Amino acid sequence: MKAVELIGEVNDKHQLQAQVPETLPPGRVRIIVLIPEEDEVGPVWLQGIAQEWEAELGDPREDLYTLEDGKPVDATR
Numbered sequence: 001m002k003a004v005e006l007i008g009e010v011n012d013k014h015q016l017q018a019q020v021p022e023t024l025p026p027g028r029v030r031i032i033v034l035i036p037e038e039d040e041v042g043p044v045w046l047q048g049i050a051q052e053w054e055a056e057l058g059d060p061r062e063d064l065y066t067l068e069d070g071k072p073v074d075a076t077r
Contacts, residue, residue: 004021005019006019
């Protein structure tokens with residue numbers, strides 16, 4: 001058997017969604033689900049937040065600050 005690692009997401013309806021490589025032929029597959037341990041949840045949580053906020057973060061109307069605002073961190077005070 002050949003293994004291919006995928007990143008998927010379980011939605012609110014408890015359905016698994018994942019993008020598979022185009023080289024994977026149609027047909028039945030065997031799926032093994034790995035649930036992250038508590039110490040691994042940080043990156044997964046950040047990825048989930050980024051997906052949830054993607055529309056807001058991509059909206060230029062949400063850009064409140066520019067690079068010209070404020071002073072550089074290493075500037076004299």
